[in-house]
Amino acid sequence: MLPRHLDPLDSSLFSLLAIASLLLTFVMLGSRWLNQYLYAFAAESWAIAGVSAAAGYFGHYPELYVIAALTAAFRGLVLPWLLWRAIGRLPVDREIHDILQPASALVIGAFFVMFALAVSYRIAGALHLGATIATLALTVMLATMLIGFLMLAVRREAVGQVVGLLVLENGIFLGSQMLVPGMPLLIELVVLFDLLVLIACFGVLIAYLHAHAGSTSARELRRLVG
Numbered sequence: 001m002l003p004r005h006l007d008p009l010d011s012s013l014f015s016l017l018a019i020a021s022l023l024l025t026f027v028m029l030g031s032r033w034l035n036q037y038l039y040a041f042a043a044e045s046w047a048i049a050g051v052s053a054a055a056g057y058f059g060h061y062p063e064l065y066v067i068a069a070l071t072a073a074f075r076g077l078v079l080p081w082l083l084w085r086a087i088g089r090l091p092v093d094r095e096i097h098d099i100l101q102p103a104s105a106l107v108i109g110a111f112f113v114m115f116a117l118a119v120s121y122r123i124a125g126a127l128h129l130g131a132t133i134a135t136l137a138l139t140v141m142l143a144t145m146l147i148g149f150l151m152l153a154v155r156r157e158a159v160g161q162v163v164g165l166l167v168l169e170n171g172i173f174l175g176s177q178m179l180v181p182g183m184p185l186l187i188e189l190v191v192l193f194d195l196l197v198l199i200a201c202f203g204v205l206i207a208y209l210h211a212h213a214g215s216t217s218a219r220e221l222r223r224l225v226g
Contacts, residue, residue, distance in 0.1 A: 045075035144171030
């Protein structure tokens with residue numbers, strides 16, 4: 001875990017990057033346009049790469065510089081590029097089948113943040129962490145994960161659901177970088193490889209839906225039942 005008592009400037013840097021990643025999650029939650037999902041996800045990945053680099057510097061974990069570079073390149077460039085290629089072949093460029101309107105989704109997301117903050121304070125109190133950067137890390141991690149679950153539940157376009165899953169994983173990854181920065185490099189590499197496999201599988205799924213169902217809505221998966 002990062003030191004409990006950082007200098008005010010150092011703590012502000014971590015806070016800025018963590019809050020920026022959470023705000024970018026809200027951009028994805030409140031948008032219907034598929035390309036805006038990818039712009040916000042790429043920016044969020046770069047913010048998380050900044051968190052990794054800062055954790056490596058202040059916590060004296062040089063391997064986190066490698067993780068930061070891989071995060072910026074893979075999550076911030078390669079994954080969005082692969083999804084952009086998939087979107088370029090689709091007949092739609094926005095979410096059409098909504099369960100929740102964007103405004104309602106943003107309100108629910110705000111409640112998730114408040115819930116995550118309350119839980120984080122309880123955990124911090126139980127572990128005697130006090131009002132440290134760990135409390136902020138827990139809050140952002142839990143809120144991002146809950147919003148990722150919400151996106152998976154309310155999105156119907158396959159690309160939107162892919163982004164929701166990636167947001168969920170980004171929340172876990174951000175929390176691990178701030179709370180347990182000494183995680184072995186091999187584990188981080190395995191996670192990145194799993195993401196590549198995930199995007200490849202969803203690419204095949206999107207192509208199948210478009211070719212055989214004439215739509216990229218996940219509701220069409222019901223045709224595969226039975």
